[in-house]
Amino acid sequence: MRISRKIEIDYGHTLPNSFSFCNQLHGHRGVIVATVEGKMIERTGGDEEGMVMDFKFLKEIMVEHIHDKLDHGFAVWKEDHEDLEFILKRNSRVLITDEPPTAECLAKWAFNQLRHRLPEGVLLREVRWYETPNNWADYDGIQ
Ligand SMILES: Nc1nc2c(c(=O)[nH]1)N=C([C@H](O)[C@H](O)COP(=O)(O)OP(=O)(O)OP(=O)(O)O)CN2
Numbered sequence: 290m291r292i293s294r295k296i297e298i299d300y301g302h303t304l305p306n307s308f309s310f311c312n313q314l315h316g317h318r319g320v321i322v323a324t325v326e327g328k329m330i331e332r333t334g335g336d337e338e339g340m341v342m343d344f345k346f347l348k349e350i351m352v353e354h355i356h357d358k359l360d361h362g363f364a365v366w367k368e369d370h371e372d373l374e375f376i377l378k379r380n381s382r383v384l385i386t387d388e389p390p391t392a393e394c395l396a397k398w399a400f401n402q403l404r405h406r407l408p409e410g411v412l413l414r415e416v417r418w419y420e421t422p423n424n425w426a427d428y429d430g431i432q
Pocket residue numbers: 304311390391392393420421422423424
């Protein structure tokens with residue numbers, strides 16, 4: 290059985306090598322959907338009976354490890370020295386990425402933020418990162 294939880298964050302980024310306006314400092318309303326898989330809990334009378342895991346706990350993990358790291362912050366590529374220097378002076382919430390902070394990169398980052406933080410028996414299957422309502426990336430831990 291698979292269940293999914295969505296959170297939304299506001300963040301800035303830039304793709305300095307992009308030929309389009311994506312090379313500007315700009316912001317997005319990011320939507321992140323985590324899909325987890327497990328068996329429905331059968332403990333009779335338990336508070337998670339009939340659930341893979343409580344949506345509430347999945348939300349808490351996503352808020353702590355994704356929202357609270359990037360909401361109202363800025364994602365900057367470690368090789369983008371000029372912007373990195375400016376953003377580190379200006380912002381207290383900065384996510385420094387190994388690759389340009391595309392939707393693909395951020396989906397992978399979010400997946401790795403969650404993968405080892407789920408309850409026993411619950412597997413993270415996929416993270417979907419919407420950069421805009423029309424553009425998104427899916428990462429399943431493999432490619
Ligand atoms: N594979 C990727 N391509 C692009 C990425 C990305 O992360 N991965 N990012 C961008 C830009 O940052 C930008 O946010 C996308 O802009 P745009 O295509 O204009 O998005 P819209 O949804 O506003 O476009 P509509 O045409 O209005 O749907 C570029 N490429």
